[in-house]
Amino acid sequence: MDTHATGLAAGHIGLILGLVGFSLASVLFPLTFGKPSAQTILTRLALSAFVAATLAITWSLVATGLSRADGAGLPTGVMLAACLGWLTIAAYAWLKIKPLGAFLAPLVTLILLLQLFVAPPVAGPGLTSEVPLLAAFHVGMAILGQAFAIGACGVSIFYLWSRSALKRRQLGQLPAQVPAIDRLEKMLVGCLWAGFAFITAGLVTGALYTQLHQIPTGGELEAKVVWALVVWVWYLATLIARNVLNHPGRRIAQMSLGGFVLMAAAYFGMIFFRIPGGL
Amino acid sequence: MARVHPASAGPAETSTEAAAPTQADPPQVILLGANHKSAPVELRERFFLKPDPIREALQDIASRHDLAELAVLSTCNRFELIGVARPDAAPNPERLLRAWMELHQREKSDSLAAETIRASTYELTGEDAIRHMFTVAASLDSMIVGETQITGQFKDAVSTAQAVGTLGPLLSRLAQDALAAAKKVRSQTAIGRKSVSISSAAIDLARKVFGDLSTQRFAVIGAGDMAAIAARHILAATPKHLTIVNRTMERAEALTKDLGAGQPADLSEIFSVMCQCDVLISSTSAAAIIIDRNLVNRVQNARRGKPLLLIDIALPRDIDPAAGEIEDVYLFDIDDLQQVIQQNTKEREDARDAAQVIITEGVLSFRKWLATSIAKPSLESLNAYLDRIVKRESQKTLSKEVLRSLDAKQIQAIEAMLTAITGRISGDVAIGLRDLIERGSGETAAGVINHLFPERPDAGENKG
Numbered sequence: 001m002d003t004h005a006t007g008l009a010a011g012h013i014g015l016i017l018g019l020v021g022f023s024l025a026s027v028l029f030p031l032t033f034g035k036p037s038a039q040t041i042l043t044r045l046a047l048s049a050f051v052a053a054t055l056a057i058t059w060s061l062v063a064t065g066l067s068r069a070d071g072a073g074l075p076t077g078v079m080l081a082a083c084l085g086w087l088t089i090a091a092y093a094w095l096k097i098k099p100l101g102a103f104l105a106p107l108v109t110l111i112l113l114l115q116l117f118v119a120p121p122v123a124g125p126g127l128t129s130e131v132p133l134l135a136a137f138h139v140g141m142a143i144l145g146q147a148f149a150i151g152a153c154g155v156s157i158f159y160l161w162s163r164s165a166l167k168r169r170q171l172g173q174l175p176a177q178v179p180a181i182d183r184l185e186k187m188l189v190g191c192l193w194a195g196f197a198f199i200t201a202g203l204v205t206g207a208l209y210t211q212l213h214q215i216p217t218g219g220e221l222e223a224k225v226v227w228a229l230v231v232w233v234w235y236l237a238t239l240i241a242r243n244v245l246n247h248p249g250r251r252i253a254q255m256s257l258g259g260f261v262l263m264a265a266a267y268f269g270m271i272f273f274r275i276p277g278g279l
Numbered sequence: 280m281a282r283v284h285p286a287s288a289g290p291a292e293t294s295t296e297a298a299a300p301t302q303a304d305p306p307q308v309i310l311l312g313a314n315h316k317s318a319p320v321e322l323r324e325r326f327f328l329k330p331d332p333i334r335e336a337l338q339d340i341a342s343r344h345d346l347a348e349l350a351v352l353s354t355c356n357r358f359e360l361i362g363v364a365r366p367d368a369a370p371n372p373e374r375l376l377r378a379w380m381e382l383h384q385r386e387k388s389d390s391l392a393a394e395t396i397r398a399s400t401y402e403l404t405g406e407d408a409i410r411h412m413f414t415v416a417a418s419l420d421s422m423i424v425g426e427t428q429i430t431g432q433f434k435d436a437v438s439t440a441q442a443v444g445t446l447g448p449l450l451s452r453l454a455q456d457a458l459a460a461a462k463k464v465r466s467q468t469a470i471g472r473k474s475v476s477i478s479s480a481a482i483d484l485a486r487k488v489f490g491d492l493s494t495q496r497f498a499v500i501g502a503g504d505m506a507a508i509a510a511r512h513i514l515a516a517t518p519k520h521l522t523i524v525n526r527t528m529e530r531a532e533a534l535t536k537d538l539g540a541g542q543p544a545d546l547s548e549i550f551s552v553m554c555q556c557d558v559l560i561s562s563t564s565a566a567a568i569i570i571d572r573n574l575v576n577r578v579q580n581a582r583r584g585k586p587l588l589l590i591d592i593a594l595p596r597d598i599d600p601a602a603g604e605i606e607d608v609y610l611f612d613i614d615d616l617q618q619v620i621q622q623n624t625k626e627r628e629d630a631r632d633a634a635q636v637i638i639t640e641g642v643l644s645f646r647k648w649l650a651t652s653i654a655k656p657s658l659e660s661l662n663a664y665l666d667r668i669v670k671r672e673s674q675k676t677l678s679k680e681v682l683r684s685l686d687a688k689q690i691q692a693i694e695a696m697l698t699a700i701t702g703r704i705s706g707d708v709a710i711g712l713r714d715l716i717e718r719g720s721g722e723t724a725a726g727v728i729n730h731l732f733p734e735r736p737d738a739g740e741n742k743g
């Protein structure tokens with residue numbers, strides 16, 4: 001077996017292991033909301049599975065990328081999954097938002113399943129020397145933008161849950177192992193700003209790339225650009241609502257959920273309708 | 280707590296002053312105490328003594344009542360005398376009763392009748408007293424289960440006894456083990472994790488909304504007792520800023536002066552105060568609402584939607600309940616806090632079983648130490664006794680005519696055999712004693728050994 005085939009096989013094994021780990025984490029994370037006595041051990045197990053799965057798909061990306069000397073790209077779904085995995089781990093380590101994985105683990109599992117069984121084998125350019133740096137930068141920015149927007153959606157869910165419990169004065173129903181609502185709001189706005197900045201950078205670099213390399217427009221590319229612009233406008237409106245119009249935290253969280261729905265529609269729409277090039 | 284009668288408290292408590300102890304009797308902890316369950320507040324007030332008079336009188340009282348060790352735990356809800364009788368005196372709580380009376384007579388000129396004390400106290404000896412000490416230190420016997428003050432008071436009582444020299448090895452080790460178990464109870468169970476007072480529950484609530492309180496600005500409306508307690512709890516959380524708002528500026532100023540922190544403000548400035556604060560606790564005696572929905576609405580507009588936590592601990596309420604409907608305003612009243620407290624109290628009570636397990640482990644460990652410390656001199660006494668017999672009998676036997684022909688090597692072999700026999704006997708007794716200690720009967724067994732093999736030069740003369 002040559003180096004290329006070995007790398008692809010290793011990448012595939014990493015992907016399968018990652019899928020198993022994220023599936024396990026998807027089952028374990030919701031259980032952490034149950035009995036307080038079992039919370040610690042279940043959280044540890046769920047996080048262990050999540051970290052192991054993130055490492056596995058990161059390894060899968062590295063193995064696949066190194067083996068593709070022919071310039072073929074990396075699967076963007078796996079790149080997004082790895083990005084979400086590391087964001088969740090960072091949120092746990094620095095912000096102590098432990099159950100974020102309850103929302104992200106099933107989502108990452110779904111993304112990986114689609115990548116394996118539905119999406120085209122290679123949907124985007126990889127970070128190899130043969131691929132122009134601008135295109136690689138565009139893909140990186142777009143994926144980071146999506147990851148932060150998904151993170152904002154996860155934080156919004158916990159924000160709305162906490163707010164509802166506080167408004168109804170049901171303190172016993174506050175989600176366990178989640179930061180205070182004030183901090184959740186700050187994290188939400190932070191994620192929105194970061195997501196917006198990356199999506200903007202992705203759009204700008206994408207436009208530059210198509211212009212510089214004279215990529216033919218029309219069809220799938222236009223659909224992709226339209227969806228990306230819709231998502232971008234939505235997040236811009238959300239940030240204006242927060243910072244200029246002083247809309248309450250509840251409205252911002254709801255808009256963030258709306259943005260996620262739009263983005264999911266764009267992402268899954270591209271995959272299911274088999275538009276070459278994907279998102 | 281009901282008075283413990285000798286008949287119901289086990290054999291250790293049936294000893295009377297007339298029953299003279301033998302030197303072999305192991306030392307026993309004796310305790311006489313009154314707490315919120317056994318004595319009404321009027322009596323507890325009379326029992327209470329400040330640390331200074333206790334320090335001055337403790338040593339004298341201990342020696343006058345044949346107590347080798349003595350400590351006094353005096354708090355607003357508890358007055359307890361814990362002692363260990365001298366080896367030549369009976370371990371009877373009656374000694375503590377007389378010590379109690381004398382202490383109060385001396386320090387307060389309060390002639391408490393023996394019957395008055397007896398009717399409202401409990402007396403415990405041996406393991407009951409040991410377990411009680413562990414329970415008190417872990418705050419399981421407190422009026423508010425899990426409160427932390429008692430541990431400090433317990434440490435103070437131990438330090439006082441140590442300073443005046445009435446804390447011997449037994450009480451010292453007991454206090455050390457009880458405090459270690461208390462620490463374990465606090466860290467490993469939910470006994471002290473949740474707040475059970477209105478003010479501390481309010482701070483916990485603020486933590487749920489804002490997390491780190493050191494970056495938050497607080498305001499307290501009112502300058503009465505409840506407001507002062509709330510302000511103290513807030514200051515303990517080291518907030519960014521505290522404002523005391525009151526209708527009478529002088530009272531607000533007096534409270535900030537008393538607290539040594541905070542900024543006073545007049546109630547007329549409430550709008551600007553609310554615009555700047557993140558948490559507002561209201562505790563006035565106003566008959567009508569002082570913060571209405573319109574005011575909160577205007578405040579939130581000025582705050583640009585920044586979250587505001589309003590906690591109304593006044594009765595009748597100070598804050599319009601409709602203010603809670605405004606976006607990013609979280610309003611809680613005293614009923615909500617009561618629910619929190621009830622839930623927290625239940626959780627503390629639920630943690631009692633887990634705490635009892637830790638205490639039982641602590642008591643067993645202390646008893647093991649006690650039995651081992653009692654057994655050590657007993658075994659030394661037994662070894663000395665056997666050595667004396669071997670020495671005497673070997674001298675007697677080897678001096679006989681028939682054995683005169685033995686050379687030095689043969690004599691050495693005989694002596695080695697005798698030493699091996701006594702070593703084996705002593706070793707077997709030590710194993711048996713350790714086994715009895717494990718099973719909890721070590722103190723009695725050690726006492727029996729002490730009695731059978733006393734450390735006297737003539738011991739064994741008639742038995743050998």
